[in-house]
Amino acid sequence: MTKPEKTNHDTPHVLVLVENLSVPLDRRVWQESRALVDDGFAVTVICPAGVNRDTESEVVIDGVRILRYPLRAATGGPLGYLREYALALWHTARLAVKVRRQRRVDLIHACNPPDLFFLIGLMLRPFGARFVFDHHDLVPELFLSRFTRGGKALLRLTKALERLTFACADYVISTNESYRKVAITRGKMDPDRVTVVRSAPDLTKFTRREPDPSLRRGKDYLLAYLGVMGPQDGVDYALRAVHLLRTRLGRDDFHCVFMGAGDHFDELTRLCRELGLEDIVEFTGRVPDEFVERCLSTADVCLSPDPLNPLNDVSTMNKVVEYMAMGCPVVSFDLTEARVSAGDAAVYVPANDEMAFAKATDDLLSDPVRREQMSAVGRSRVERDLSWAVSRENLVRFYRTAAGR
DSSP: OOOHHHHOOTTOOEEEEEOOOTTTHHHHHHHHHHHHHHTTTTEOOOOOOOSSSOOOSSEEEEEEEEEEEEOOOOOOHHHHHHHHHHHHHHHHHHHHHHHHHHHHHOOEEEEOOOOOOHHHHHGGGTOOOOOEEEEOOOHHHHHHOTTTTTTTHHHHHHHHHHHHHHHHSSEEEEHHHHHHHHHHHOOOOOGEEEOOOOOOOTTTTTTOOOOGGGGGGTTSSEEESSSSOOOSSSSHHHHHHHHHHTTOOOOOSSEEEEOOOOOOOHHHHHHHHTTTOOEEEEEEEEEHHHHHHHHHOOOSEEEEEEOOSSSSGSOOOHHHHHHTTTTOOEEEEEHHHHHHHHHEEEEETTTTTTTHHHHHHHHHHOHHHHHHHHHHHHHIIIIIIIHHHHHHHHHHHHHHTTTTT
């Protein structure tokens, strides 16, 4: 089979593979794709279709070509994920062959989970494609965190697939220094081939608005949560802490907004009812960026209740940096990467201690001076070190090297 010729004056072509979310909904993947297009690369993304958005099977948006396939999210235990990932791999391989027949692929940019896209890299390597592993999650740790009673055989499988992914990778993009260390030590990667590109808010779009007092629903204060609602994300810890804040600490002057969705959404809304919090807790589901910015501009304290587990301790939580970008003080359990990201913009409490979380929230609500100081520290830290402008520069520099430019 002959290799397709490059076009557009040998513009390097990057094929981005992602399974976790549709694009552009996946903010990190969308930011990376746009940055590469702006720097003169051709970019094609293969991803699942969304449910209420990102539904077209093929579309070009802002110069990024996107091919989508139908995929139903896993339900149940580990076997449900095996079925989901097997179907996603089949669709991704099918569309990757279609793309390669139309145009040469120079670089495959594979985002995990799952750690299966190295197979697409091996499939296209004979045609000159190099494999870039964009390491979003530590899948063995993710397995341990989600499935505390998961089978040993499946855990060994996740570790084997991670080893194979690193072994096939020409380059690795890590989301933080902890992940970079994993790539170098556990993955045996050459340090010169591993670069850090943090997930980060775009400060040209993620800007503070006028507060909207109506979001407080007649209360004095607003607490906010933004993010995924899976079993490892700790929203249940936040709900129990809110319950303690109200019943044990005697506060009834606040309203809570939980923005986001996930496979534990129904269980969390049920827990909210069981705790008798429906009158002060509001679940919005996924919301537009405009609502996120309006809500965070109004919030007095933002919640980062991710519990200590093998995954969370070394993972950067996007919501923490987004809270900081919006000038929101944060309450967090004491996790290694949470401290690296937030510094003095957060209050840290002993891991998984719901009463300590409630007390820290109570203290912040009672201390407007400290909230203002933390707000300024967080915004300044993001502007200086943690914005997408910084990450974009790292990404573009890396890709120019990888593409021989």
